[in-house]
Amino acid sequence: MQNRRTDRGSFFPVFWKMDNHYVLMDFHKTFTLQQAEDVHIYAEGRYNVKIDGQLQEGTPLIITIPAGTHKINVKVFSQGTVPAIFVQGKTIVSDTSWLLTYEDKEWIDETGKTSDISATKWVNAGSSNFNDPSSPPSQFKLAVQPQAPVSVIKKGDTSLIDFGKETFGYIQLHGIKGKGSINIIYGESKEEAMSDSEAITLDRLHFDKDVNTDSTLPLSKAFRYVKLETAPGFTVDSVCMLYEYVDIPDKGSFRCSDTLINKIYDVAKYTLHLNTREFFIDGIKRDRWVWSGDAYQSYLMNYYLMNDDETVKRTIYALRGKDPVTSHINTIMDYTFYWFLSIYDYYLYSGDTAFIKQNYPRMQTLMDFCLQRRNKDGLMEGLPGDWIFIDWAAGLSKQGEVSFEQMLFCRSLETIALCANINNDAKGAAAYTKLAKNVKKKLFAYYWNEQKKALVHSRINGVPTSNVTRYANMFGIFFHYFTPKQEQEIKDNVLLNDSVQKITTPYMRFYELEALCALGDQQHVLQEMRDYWGGMLQLGATSFWEEYDPSKQDTEHYAMYGRAFGKSLCHAWGASPVYLLGKYYLGVSPTSPGYATYTVQPSLGGLQWMEGKVPTPHGSIELHCDTKQIKIKATEGEGILHIKSRTVPKGNNIMIKTLGDNVYEMRLEPNINYTITYKAM
Known part of the structure; x- marks a missing residue:
């Protein structure tokens, strides 16, 4: 998927190591049957079958398993596609309870005896999309839907086609007649489509002989506008497209009294959907790659919109790749740390303990890589x-020991310590916890500047700099690393201080606004x-951008990386309002894995009313809130509702607990419709 990127027609692969699939896999499961059973076996690749260790003749399509307890092994070899099996009997079926390995460390001695001691590591098989033997995984394709342009402006042999908004898919040419060349220039903006020399993506077709045909271009592209140029005497009757998308429904929602915020939410949703493909990718035009920092934000947005576990897991696996570790994820130190953070967040929102257990060894080897690269001070x-x-920021120093990297490093150590406990690795949990405490202690000893009331940006040669940036300071807020006094100092001296370098990317605005919400x-x-997001809409954005600087003028907004149209106008990290509105306005957050417990702390923030739904693993939490009344219902979990009110709240089926400072608490049970009257602060 990551090797579909092109740049002006040239193949443009990723910058980092790419791991192929394991070509030889052994699947097995032990079954106990009351009566004999015929079992059908389908596989992608060459395979053999063993029953209780006995190799079956040939390549059986159907095997008969006798009554009793028996072990089935299916070993599959495939270089071109991922080895996969589909097993179907009356009770014996392929699912995630099957175990697999890419190396069964067993051998047969000179007597024919199979070794009875093995170091083989078995893991649970994946089972997301091989549900029909006629649709094997290698044939998977994203869904497509025909779409017509909203306007076509034709001038001589050139047509400018507008599809009305940012989109992604395959261009279709109908009624191609004659012979010669066709140039297709794609643009997220009209200016890009009209620029033959600067547009990022294009297709050039040539027909040596007279044709009368239709054609669908072989590679999907991102665009709103398409310029079509044909050679004299060569014609194309019409142009349309196949919109390509992942068919994942929305499970979350948000609406409020502010029509602009509603528009921002809708465009953010669309932006996230466009960048949700086989994996969560960064942007649909330029990179089309899986970047860990971008994906980390997409996971969080996903939990409040689609809540699709499979895309999260696929993306985490794809980013991690295979051992041995030879570099940071995407070659970026902070992106390695985001990968650790994403593991625990996934567990918190899903409750999927099996995923944590399966990935813990990969977490250990990646953390070993990081620990081996610490400097003499352990940073x-x-x-x-x-x-x-x-972040993308002019003049931002990356030299020395950057406080932001230590902040993420500390959180990653805390995360792997939690995962060690889930895996009953008490020794590992103790070691990682000790390391995390040590890094946290140094973070404040080395970087906290009492005069500036903030963490400074870096140390160079062991000496702290005086420069204060927003990054480590705002992350420390929602990591809960600061005292209440320090939080207020950072809010005043950093977050609301215009003399501290401002952030211009939606990527870091995400975290800056999260810190302020927290x-x-x-x-x-x-x-x-x-x-900020409304500013992009005023400029005609139909999806949110990689970077937005209100001070720029006209086509300056499209430039980045030294290229006139280098900026992505549909970037996943631009969709953060989906997360912020769900977590900090509706106020819904899990407090234990899988929403077994959760809190709801609605905050209108100046709105007259808001309503929405936050998805949970097996249901949802629905909320309506205005200045006088809150209605809430959850389908699972034990919740705690916090309300700020000028008066004591009243309502059905509730016990009110006063916490002071006009804050009240009440417990929420599943499947009860609560209506609470209060007076908003």
Whole structure:
């Protein structure tokens, strides 16, 4: 998937190591049958079958398993496709309870005896999409839907086709007649489509002989506009497209009294859907790659919109790849740490313990790689081959020991310690916890500047710099690393301080606004959303961009990376309002894995009313809130509702607990419709 990127027609592969699938896999499961059973076997690749260790003759399509307890092994070899099996009997079926390995460390001695001691590591098989033997995994394709342009402006042999909004798919040419060349220039903006020399994506077709045919271009592209140029005497009757998408329904929603915020939410949703493909990718035009920092934000947005576990898991697996580890994920140090954070977040939102157990060994080897690259002070500093990204920001120093990297490093150690406990690795949990505490101690000892009341950006040669940036400071807010006094100091001296370098990417605006929401400043954040995301809408955006700087003019908005149209106008990290509105306005957050317990802390932030739905693993939490009344219902879990009210709330089936400072608490049970009257602050 990541090798579909092209740049002006040239193949443009990723910058990092690409791992292929394991070509030889052994699947097995032990069954106990009351009576004999015929079992059909389908596989992608060459395979053999063993029953109780005995190899079956040939390549059986049907095997008979006798009554009793028996073990079935299916070993599959395939270089061109991922080895896969589909097994179907009356009771014996292929599912995630089957175990598999890419190396069965067993041998047969000179007597013919199979070894009875094995170091083989078995893991649970995946079972997401091989549900029909006539549709094997290698034939998987995203769904497509025909779409027509909203306008076509034709001038001589050139046509400018407008599909009305940012989209993704395959161009279809109907009624191609004659011979000669066709040039197709794609543009997320009209200006890009009209620029033969600067457009990022294009197709050039040539027909040596007279044709009278239709054609669908072989590679999907991102665009709103398409310029079609034909050679004299060569014609194309019409142009349309096949919109390509992942058919995942929305399970979450948000609506409120502010029509601009509703528009921002809708465009954010569309942006996330466009960048949700086989995996969560960064942007649909330029990279079309799986970047860990981008994906981490997509996971969080996904939990409040689609709540699709399979795409999260596929993306996490794809980013991690195989051992041995030879570089940071995407070559970026911070992106390695985001990968760790994504594991625990997935567990918190899904409750999927099996995934944590399966990935713990990969977490260990990746953390070993990080620990081996610490400097003499036990901190993370860029080494040759490491990319310290942080953010796109002019003049941002990446030298020395950057406080932001230590912040993420500390959180990653805390995360792997939690996962060690889930895996009953007490020794590992203790070691990782000790390391995390040590890094956290150094974070404040080395970087906290009492005069500036904030963490400084970096240390160089062991000496702290005086520069304060927003990154480590805002992450420390929602990581809950600061005291309440420090949080207020950082809010005043960093987050609301215009003299501290401002953030211009939606990527880091995500975290900046999350920090302000975590501090209870939803009213300020709502205005920031109106200004920032609303600013893109005023400029005609139909999906949200990779970067937005209000000070830029006209086509300057499209430029990036030294290219006139290098910027992505549909970037996953631009969709963060989906997450912010769900978590910090509807106020719904899990407090234990899989929403077994959760909190609801609605905050209107200046809105007159809002309503929405937050998906949970087996249901949802629905909420309506205005200045006088809250209605809420959850289908699972034990919840706690926190309300700020000028008066004591009243309602059905509730016990009110006063927490002070006009804050009240009540417990929520599943499948009860609660209606609570209160007076908003």
